[in-house]
Amino acid sequence: MSLDNLIQLVEQLGVGGALRHRDPPDGFEITIPKDSHQFFLDIDTEASKIRMEMSIRLCEQFGYPIKILRSVPSKSGEPHMHVYLEFPDVLTVMERIALQACFGSDLTKELISILRYINGIDDPTLMFERKV
Secondary structure: HHHHHHHHHHHHHOOOOOHHHOOOOOOEEEEEOOOOOOEEEEEEHHHHHHHHHHHHHHHHHHHOOOOEEEEEEEOOOOOOEEEEOOOOOOOHHHHHHHHHHHHOOHHHHHHHHHHHOOOOOOOOOOOEEHHH
């Protein structure tokens, strides 16, 4: 989500409403982690993709093999993509968000996830995926 889109959402719904906002655009559905090992990346730039690849290698060097479950174009279209990964250990919600940020996910999205968590929102990390 771009900063302009976030500002527009806050103006429409108010801060509290924007933090709770979960309505996917037409033709999309919400995807949340299926278990406590999964984490999601919203990769928007080549630099973010390189950061993801470096983070995967670093985790593997420290004995934490990362499994890439799938990668799909985001609703913004290529080169933007959503990457679904699996961590070998169980993750808390805050660990999931921290890993997502460290792996190069969109930082605005991750800040919103933290604010959702602080405000008691269940499943604060989510993606909008095209319906199949």
